[in-house]
Amino acid sequence: MTRVLLSLGGNLGGPAAVLAVFRKTLAALGDAVVAVSPVYETPPWGDPDQPPYRNAVVLADRPDLDPEAWLALTQELENTAGRVRDPARRFGPRVLDVDIIAAWDESGEAVHSDDERLTLPHPRAHLRAFVLVPWSKIEPDAVLPGHGPVAGLLTDTTLAADARQVTPTGEALG
Ligand SMILES: Nc1ncnc2c1ncn2[C@@H]1O[C@H](COP(=O)(O)OP(=O)(O)OP(=O)(O)O)[C@@H](O)[C@H]1O
Numbered sequence: 001m002t003r004v005l006l007s008l009g010g011n012l013g014g015p016a017a018v019l020a021v022f023r024k025t026l027a028a029l030g031d032a033v034v035a036v037s038p039v040y041e042t043p044p045w046g047d048p049d050q051p052p053y054r055n056a057v058v059l060a061d062r063p064d065l066d067p068e069a070w071l072a073l074t075q076e077l078e079n080t081a082g083r084v085r086d087p088a089r090r091f092g093p094r095v096l097d098v099d100i101i102a103a104w105d106e107s108g109e110a111v112h113s114d115d116e117r118l119t120l121p122h123p124r125a126h127l128r129a130f131v132l133v134p135w136s137k138i139e140p141d142a143v144l145p146g147h148g149p150v151a152g153l154l155t156d157t158t159l160a161a162d163a164r165q166v167t168p169t170g171e172a173l174g
């Protein structure tokens with residue numbers, strides 16, 4: 001069994017379109033879905049010259065998927081949503097981004113990987129209020145492996161400033 005925390009993000013086509021893409025993604029995950037956060041409007045991270053994002057996180061569990069298989073699935077979900085990669089803009093706009101933030105094996109141990117194709121935990125998760133705020137909403141005691149309690153990370157000065165701009169939209173996915 002592999003449990004994963006997935007981050008969903010998107011900022012192309014307007015909020016309603018992004019929400020529709022999130023809903024389709026959740027439907028494709030089906031019974032694997034354990035918990036879904038509210039949807040948040042978030043300022044663009046890493047590349048300010050683009051529209052605000054919608055973000056949410058999903059806790060999911062699939063007995064038959066190892067982390068590599070999860071990566072294949074999340075990339076298929078991005079491709080189905082029409083994701084086009086722009087190599088010139090590393091953190092640029094996109095219709096759907098599905099990142100694997102962390103993964104845990106059947107005994108609850110966090111999976112660690114330094115592989116560039118699949119780095120676990122996600123190497124930038126601890127810097128991203130748009131991941132940590134929704135995560136702490138569904139799991140107030142969440143721990144980001146290697147970085148500690150999510151609630152503690154959110155008190156870091158840079159993140160705290162960013163987190164203030166991460167606002168729930170009232171749009172529900174579940
Ligand atoms: N934990 C992870 N989750 C998703 N992709 C990962 C992960 N670790 C490494 N990757 C690799 O990162 C590559 C680039 O992914 P992607 O284009 O979604 O990056 P990005 O969304 O622009 O940036 P970021 O990963 O910072 O959100 C993917 O092809 C994938 O192989």
Ligand SMILES: Nc1nc2c(c(=O)[nH]1)N=C(CO)CN2
Pocket residue numbers: 008009010042043044045046047052053054055090091092097130
């Ligand atoms: N707010 C926000 N900013 C981002 C996001 C995202 O999902 N939300 N994803 C990115 C891809 O790396 C780059 N910047």
